[in-house]
Amino acid sequence: MWEYWEWFSMGFAQNFDKIFALLIFSIIVTAAVMDFIDKNYPPGPLGVPFFGYLPFMNSRAPHLTLTELAQQYGRIYSLNLGSLYTVVVSDVKMIRDAFADDVFSLRPPLFLTHGLMGGKGLIGANGESWKETRAFVSNTMKDLVYGKGDARNAAEPRIQTATRELVQDLKNHAGQPIQMDEVVRHHVGNTLSDFILGTKFEKDSPSWKYLQLVLQERFRTFTLSNSFNYIPWLRRFSKYANILNVLKDSKNRSQKIYTDLLETSNQNSVNSNNVRSVVDAYSLELKRRAKNNGVFSSENIEHVLSDLVNAGWDTTSATLNWLYLYMALYPRIQDRVSQEIDAVVGNGKEIALTHLDNMPYTRAVILEIWRHRTILPMGVPHATTERKKIGEYWIPKGAMIMPLLYAAHHDALVWSNPEEFRPERHLNDDGSLCSTENLLTFQAGKRACVGEALGRQIVQLFFANTVSQLKIGVPKGSTLSIEDVPDCGATLTPRPYQLRFELRK
DSSP states (O other): OHHHHHHHHHHHHHTHHHHHHHHHHHHHHHHHHHHHHHTTOOOOOOOBTTTBTGGGSOSSOHHHHHHHHHHHHOSEEEEEETTEEEEEEOOHHHHHHHHTSGGGOBOOOOIIIIISSTTOTTTSOOHHHHHHHHHHHHHHHHHHHHOSTTOSOSSHHHHHHHHHHHHHHHHHTTTSEEEHHHHHHHHHHHHHHHHHTSOOOOTTOHHHHHHHHHHHHHHHHOOTTOGGGTOGGGGGSHHHHHHHHHHHHHHHHHHHHHHHHHHHHHHSOOOTTOOOSHHHHHHHHHHHOSSOOGGGSHHHHHHHHHHHHHHHHHHHHHHHHHHHHHHHHOHHHHHHHHHHHHHHHOTTOOOOHHHHTTOHHHHHHHHHHHHHTOSSTTOOOEEOSSOEEETTEEEOTTOEEEEOHHHHHTOTTTSSSTTSOOGGGGBOTTSOBOOOTTOOTTOOGGGOOTTHHHHHHHHHHHHHHHHHHEEEEOOTTOOOOTTSOOEESSSEEOOSOEEEEEEOO
8 A cells, every 4th residue: 555655656746747737727628618608608619729720620611611510519609710719600690680780890800901901991990990981982882883863873884885895705705615714804803993993904904914913812812711810920931921921012012003093083173973983982082181091091092992892803703703604504594594584685685784673583593603602601700899699699809700601501491402503492483583681692781792782783784694695605525513612712713614605596
C-alpha cells in the first residue's frame, strides 16, 4: 500500500504541470458550456482554438458544409469562425423578422468590409453614414428605374437597347461555340455601367478589361469562409499577404477610374432633369453642397460606386449564366418557354416588360434558378448592436448573423424534392405565379439590395429576348453537366463554359 502511494505521489509531482493545465482547461470548458446553456444560445458544433470551425469547412463549397450542419442542428445554430461568434439562420421567417429590426442592421467586422473597405461605401458601412448613403442611393435608383412624374419605367428603353446589343452579338456567332461567361460579363457590366457610372465601354477598352479583371479577382477571394477574414495574424503569411496586396491595388486602380468619371460628370451640365446615372446624381448633389465631406466625400463616393458596380455585376451575371446553361441542358423547359413567348408576342418579336406579365412560366424559370442555384448561398451577413432573441434563442451583442439562403431554398419541409429543378413549383393550378415569400434572392429588411428592381428587369429582358430569337444548345463534344460543382466565391456561379446558338425558325 505504501509503495503504491509513493509511486502515485512521485507521478503526481512529475506531472503536476500537465495535471494542473488539464484541470484549468476542464474548468474553463465546463464554465463555457454552463454559460452557453444558461444563456440559451443556439446549439452548434465545437471548433478548435483560434480557428473555430474554419478547418472543417469545404473550401470549394462552404455553403454545403453549413447546410449539412443545419440538417444536424436545426434552422438556427451557432459556431465560431476564427474568434467571431456566428449564428447561422436558414429559416426564411426568422431572417425576415431579424433583418427588419435595427438591432440586426450592423455589418460584422470582417477584413474585407472593414479592413479593405474601411467601413466606407454602402455594403460595409454602419451607423448614420450607412443610413444617409443608403437613403441617397435608394432614391437615386428608384428615379433611374421608374422615373419621375408621369414616367412609369424610365429604365426599360435603355435596357432594351442593351438587350438588342446582346442578341445581335449572339447572332453574329450563330452556329459556333461561344464563350458565354465572357459575353454575359460584358453586356451585363456595360448595362450596369450605363446606369451607375454614366458611360459604356468598348470591349477592347483597357479600363473595361481591368474592371472585369477586378470583378473576377474579387469573386475568387470574397468568400465568407476565407480564414484571413477572421484571423489577423494569417495576413502576415506570404500566401495571404499577396492576395491582400492584389486586392488593395485593384481597389485603388478601379476607384481611380470611378474618380475620373465623377470629375467628367462634374464638368458636364447636369441638372435635375437629365440625371442618367448614380454618378450624375452625386455630381448634382456635390454642386449643391458647400463642403464635400462625410458620406459625400470623394473617397466614400468611390466606395459606393464600387459596391454598386461589383455587387450588381456579379449577381446579375451569375443569374443569366445559370439561365442560359440550364436552357441548353434542359431543352424541354427551353421549348416550353419559347412556346409561351410565341403565344404572347409571336416568333422573334421583341419582348417588353408588359409582355412578361403574361408569361408566368418564363418568370417561374427565373424564380427556380434563383432557388435551385441560390446566387448568394451564404447571403450577406449582419451583426447585432445588442443582445436580442431570434426565435427562442438569445443572440449576444456583436454576433455575426449569417442568412444561409442555400439551406433555406433547399429545405425539404418548404420545397418538395428541393434538388430537382422544376419551374412548375412556382405556379398555381390555374397557371398563375405563386407567392415568392419563401425566396430571398435579394435578401430582406433594412439592408435589402437597393438594385433589385434594375436587376430583375435586366434578367427578365435579356433572358426572354434571347430565347425568343435564338435556340440555345450545347456545342458538339461538350461535357457540360449540371452535376459539376460550381465555383463559389461571394456568389455561386458556373465555371467558364461555352454554348452554341442557332436562329429560331
